[in-house]
Amino acid sequence: MKIRLMVMTLCLACISLAGCWDRTEINDLAIVTGLAFDRGKDDRLIQLTVQIFIPKSQKGDSTDGGSAGESPHTIVRYEEGYNAADALSKLQRTTSRKLFWGQCKVFIFSDAVATAGIREHFDFLVRHPQPRERAFMFVSKGKASEALRLLPPMERTSAEVLRELAKNKIGIGVTLEELSIMLKGESRSAVLPIIRILPPEKPADSLQTNPFILGTAVFKKDKMIGEISEKVTRGVMWIRNDIEEYTVTFRPDQHQGDVSLNPVKASVKLIPKIEGNKWKMTIKVRTEGDMIQNGTLSNPMNPDFLNQLEQAFAEDVQGRIQLALREVQQGLKADIFDFAQAFQGKYPRQWEQAKDRWEELFPKVEVRTDVKAYISRPGLTNSPGGVTEEEVSDS
Amino acid sequence: MKLLSLIRFLRKPLKTTKTEHLDRPQQPAAKQSRQIMYSDLQQNLDKLRSIYSNCSDIIIRSFVIGGHTQAIMMYIEGLADSESIEEHLFVPLIEGEAGDGQDLAYLKKRITLAQIMEFNTFEQCVEFLSNGYPILIVDKITQGLAFGLSKWEKRAIEEPSAEAGIRGPREGFTETLRVNTSQIRRIIKSPHLKMESITMGEYTQTRTVIAYIDGLADLTVVDEIKKRLQEVQIDGILESGYIEELIRDHPFSPFPLMLNTERPDVACSNLLEGRVAVLTEGTPFVLVAPITLFSLMQTQEDYYQGYWYGTMTRLLRYCFTLISLLLPSFYVAVLTFHQEMIPGSLLVSMASSREEIPFPALVEVIIMEVFFEALREAGIRLPKQIGAAVSIVGALVIGQAAVQAGLISAPMVIVVALGGISSFMIPRYVAGIAIRMLRFPLMMLAGTLGLAGIMMGLILIVLHLCKLRSFGVPYLASITNPQLKELKDVLFRSPWWMMNTRPRLTGGYNKYRQGNRQMSASWEEEE
Numbered sequence A: 001m002k003i004r005l006m007v008m009t010l011c012l013a014c015i016s017l018a019g020c021w022d023r024t025e026i027n028d029l030a031i032v033t034g035l036a037f038d039r040g041k042d043d044r045l046i047q048l049t050v051q052i053f054i055p056k057s058q059k060g061d062s063t064d065g066g067s068a069g070e071s072p073h074t075i076v077r078y079e080e081g082y083n084a085a086d087a088l089s090k091l092q093r094t095t096s097r098k099l100f101w102g103q104c105k106v107f108i109f110s111d112a113v114a115t116a117g118i119r120e121h122f123d124f125l126v127r128h129p130q131p132r133e134r135a136f137m138f139v140s141k142g143k144a145s146e147a148l149r150l151l152p153p154m155e156r157t158s159a160e161v162l163r164e165l166a167k168n169k170i171g172i173g174v175t176l177e178e179l180s181i182m183l184k185g186e187s188r189s190a191v192l193p194i195i196r197i198l199p200p201e202k203p204a205d206s207l208q209t210n211p212f213i214l215g216t217a218v219f220k221k222d223k224m225i226g227e228i229s230e231k232v233t234r235g236v237m238w239i240r241n242d243i244e245e246y247t248v249t250f251r252p253d254q255h256q257g258d259v260s261l262n263p264v265k266a267s268v269k270l271i272p273k274i275e276g277n278k279w280k281m282t283i284k285v286r287t288e289g290d291m292i293q294n295g296t297l298s299n300p301m302n303p304d305f306l307n308q309l310e311q312a313f314a315e316d317v318q319g320r321i322q323l324a325l326r327e328v329q330q331g332l333k334a335d336i337f338d339f340a341q342a343f344q345g346k347y348p349r350q351w352e353q354a355k356d357r358w359e360e361l362f363p364k365v366e367v368r369t370d371v372k373a374y375i376s377r378p379g380l381t382n383s384p385g386g387v388t389e390e391e392v393s394d395s
Numbered sequence B: 001m002k003l004l005s006l007i008r009f010l011r012k013p014l015k016t017t018k019t020e021h022l023d024r025p026q027q028p029a030a031k032q033s034r035q036i037m038y039s040d041l042q043q044n045l046d047k048l049r050s051i052y053s054n055c056s057d058i059i060i061r062s063f064v065i066g067g068h069t070q071a072i073m074m075y076i077e078g079l080a081d082s083e084s085i086e087e088h089l090f091v092p093l094i095e096g097e098a099g100d101g102q103d104l105a106y107l108k109k110r111i112t113l114a115q116i117m118e119f120n121t122f123e124q125c126v127e128f129l130s131n132g133y134p135i136l137i138v139d140k141i142t143q144g145l146a147f148g149l150s151k152w153e154k155r156a157i158e159e160p161s162a163e164a165g166i167r168g169p170r171e172g173f174t175e176t177l178r179v180n181t182s183q184i185r186r187i188i189k190s191p192h193l194k195m196e197s198i199t200m201g202e203y204t205q206t207r208t209v210i211a212y213i214d215g216l217a218d219l220t221v222v223d224e225i226k227k228r229l230q231e232v233q234i235d236g237i238l239e240s241g242y243i244e245e246l247i248r249d250h251p252f253s254p255f256p257l258m259l260n261t262e263r264p265d266v267a268c269s270n271l272l273e274g275r276v277a278v279l280t281e282g283t284p285f286v287l288v289a290p291i292t293l294f295s296l297m298q299t300q301e302d303y304y305q306g307y308w309y310g311t312m313t314r315l316l317r318y319c320f321t322l323i324s325l326l327l328p329s330f331y332v333a334v335l336t337f338h339q340e341m342i343p344g345s346l347l348v349s350m351a352s353s354r355e356e357i358p359f360p361a362l363v364e365v366i367i368m369e370v371f372f373e374a375l376r377e378a379g380i381r382l383p384k385q386i387g388a389a390v391s392i393v394g395a396l397v398i399g400q401a402a403v404q405a406g407l408i409s410a411p412m413v414i415v416v417a418l419g420g421i422s423s424f425m426i427p428r429y430v431a432g433i434a435i436r437m438l439r440f441p442l443m444m445l446a447g448t449l450g451l452a453g454i455m456m457g458l459i460l461i462v463l464h465l466c467k468l469r470s471f472g473v474p475y476l477a478s479i480t481n482p483q484l485k486e487l488k489d490v491l492f493r494s495p496w497w498m499m500n501t502r503p504r505l506t507g508g509y510n511k512y513r514q515g516n517r518q519m520s521a522s523w524e525e526e527e
Helices: A002-017 A065-069 A084-094 A111-116 A119-127 A145-149 A158-167 A176-184 A230-240 A303-332 A339-346 A348-364 B002-023 B041-051 B082-094 B104-110 B122-130 B177-187 B219-231 B240-247 B264-272 B293-297 B300-304 B307-336 B344-354 B361-381 B384-404 B410-423 B429-467 B518-526
Strands: A029-039 A046-053 A074-081 A098-100 A106-110 A136-140 A189-197 A211-220 A223-228 A248-250 A259-261 A265-275 A278-294 A366-377 B058-065 B069-076 B116-119 B135-138 B144-147 B193-200 B206-213 B259-261 B276-280 B286-289
Touching: A029 A111, A029 A145, A029 A158, A029 B344, A046 A084, A046 A145, A074 A084, A074 A145, A084 A098, A084 A119, A106 A111, A106 A145, A106 A158, A111 A136, A111 A211, A111 A223, A119 A176, A136 A145, A136 A158, A136 A176, A136 A211, A145 A158, A145 A189, A158 A211, A176 A189, A211 A230, A211 A303, A223 A230, A223 A303, A230 A265, A230 A303, A248 A303, A259 A303, A265 A339, A278 A303, A278 A339, A278 A348, A303 A348, A303 A366, A339 A348, B041 B058, B041 B069, B041 B122, B041 B135, B058 B082, B069 B082, B069 B122, B082 B144, B104 B144, B116 B122, B122 B135, B122 B144, B177 B193, B177 B206, B177 B264, B177 B276, B193 B219, B206 B219, B206 B264, B219 B240, B219 B276, B240 B259, B240 B276, B240 B286, B259 B264, B264 B276, B264 B286, B264 B300, B293 B307, B293 B429, B300 B307, B307 B361, B307 B410, B307 B429, B344 B410, B361 B384, B361 B410, B361 B429, B384 B410, B410 B429
Parallel strands: A029 A098, A029 A106, A106 A136, A136 A189, A278 A366
Antiparallel strands: A029 A046, A046 A074, A189 A211, A211 A223, A248 A259, A259 A278, A265 A278, B058 B069, B069 B135, B116 B144, B135 B144, B193 B206, B206 B276, B259 B286, B276 B286
């Protein structure tokens, strides 16, 4: 009995006397929603900007409606330092609450920082226990902190806008984990979406707008070597099999008017082949979509017309892929399609020998595209809408 | 061994009470008169008068049998049926139809009553009197007669209020032991149903009945219960709760090791599964032992309403039991230690609602839980008319005003309310109390050590549950030996035609409860 009592008191003492619990109330936390990396005043320094959520701003929403919209939901703090950790510790000095990274889901590098190389910062993000692996990464055109300063009219924070956009897979969405895999992969190249700021509706309050994704930054190793336009990005997404919900619009030959398909589903296979000294790659695409707009005067239930449509669809996809190949394979010479992975998987021995020469080998890889496109459903109506039967052409 | 050590534990306090009794100058009346009656009527009368001195409810009537033999009739007012005494005793005795009173055997023959008992000590005499039997003592005879004419005011059989249900019998046990035993006997008519009687309590002389079905119940358990009941020496037993506490295993555990029920059908279903029931005079609550943790999760209605309903509600009950035990502490732990676990948008709204709360989450939750317990307790004690007022005030004060005043955050109100209401999902009130009590240490652990603390607490609780034995039956019996056969009435309620065997540990003596191959027979019919 005595021993039991002693053990019990000891246990209780352990719990209550430790004093320095790591207990933190939510009231003592500054919830960081986004983090931006910018170049500092001189080359050695970087400037870190955090977007912090203000809990008070939510309070009034339900009770006194009108005035709540005025007060901003976030504030922005920034500080310079030798590296991210240093800047953050300085940042903590000016913030009354403990910076809390657990919910930070957006990291933005300015293009200047990205060109200089993100390895150092990237190491901080993967090493520090708090940032999430599932946070999304971006490159901003111009200063990265600008995007965090915005007070979007729709979402609570501009970081949330970016997160939602990346999540919807409209453009390329890359998480911290995916970036890590890309940078470590055989091809040593990566892509990140580029964000720009939507021009505000009323020029007076320039903050009442939100950032959006347009174009893609291409990385070789940890340095940004260039960017590709939105159109090329589409082609890249086809090859990378990132296409999820996506509208394709094309004009079939010999017809007036455009046809749009949505949602487009695609399966893409990369089939590598080494013949003697020649490295070849076949991109096999099988895609299908539903018609949502028919600008022509033909009936899609007509098999001839359907054939023409499917051919035109295939050509359109092929055109996009080839554009992407031209820009990226020949122009930037960065293997963001991960051909390297495909070769490594099928020809591990040859790959071991050629690995170091991959950079010069990659632009020379012969790429053949093989697109099979189908239109599976004509939508809710057969014949073109808004015209009489007589006007519908036969082919 | 365990049982032995427990009995030893029980004995200790009992011994001390015994010696105290011996030191006292005045001895209890019931103990005093273990002596044979005198042949002289006057002596007997004096003795009984001294035993029942200052008892205004004792009625002593002297009269003459058949014209020449002196006799007295004694009974306690309100316990005996005075009209019948007049009709069946005084009329034949005084008017001489029952002879002249010299011959007791002849008297017995002439009196038209079903139950006539003889006694020859004062102790028996007192016992009969206090049970409401009128007694007759005749001059020159050292024996007395007691007549089965006891009759007192009692509550009618009513619907059990603590165990309500939609389908099933509406009768509940009452305060009268004999009514209760008759209710059981009416359901189980077999003579294998045994009812052994034991009297407990120095002053109350409370009668208890151990009921079991011979051939189903484990007789060692019956003997053990009998032994423990006999060991109890106490001044009075007012409710079966006394007995439960005095004879249970593990006296310090918060978990109930005996079931209490107000319903004859529940008691009978347990008897049929080989368990033992202890009925107590003066209370409608009947104890059932041995039980497992899962007995506390079953209600009679699981078995009456169809197995889909039974299975669904049972699973629901398990879920809500866990919610009730863990939700408040989980909330505290996540809020103070593991903010990363909360989805982003939820954290943001929680942060907003907690922004102006002056207390840490742990203090907040304890305030609310104590409030809730107080409201619950006040609601039980108050008269019905005021009860409604209390719940309205409680809901307003706690629910609305506290949130608006910025003392308590709105999510906390939801958490506490949900946790509190979930605890009432447990069909046995006692088990609900245990769960509600265990919430508090878990909350403290959650507030100091986070989820790790909750885990530690849970491990301790499970270890404790593993250790518990109810009259030799492990408390977690059905799941420590996970066979489908054992789980048929634990996690889900199997259809009746599949519940062919009794629970292994209580009904092992007579394994099958249904006809041979009944289950396969029912299948064949369908095909």
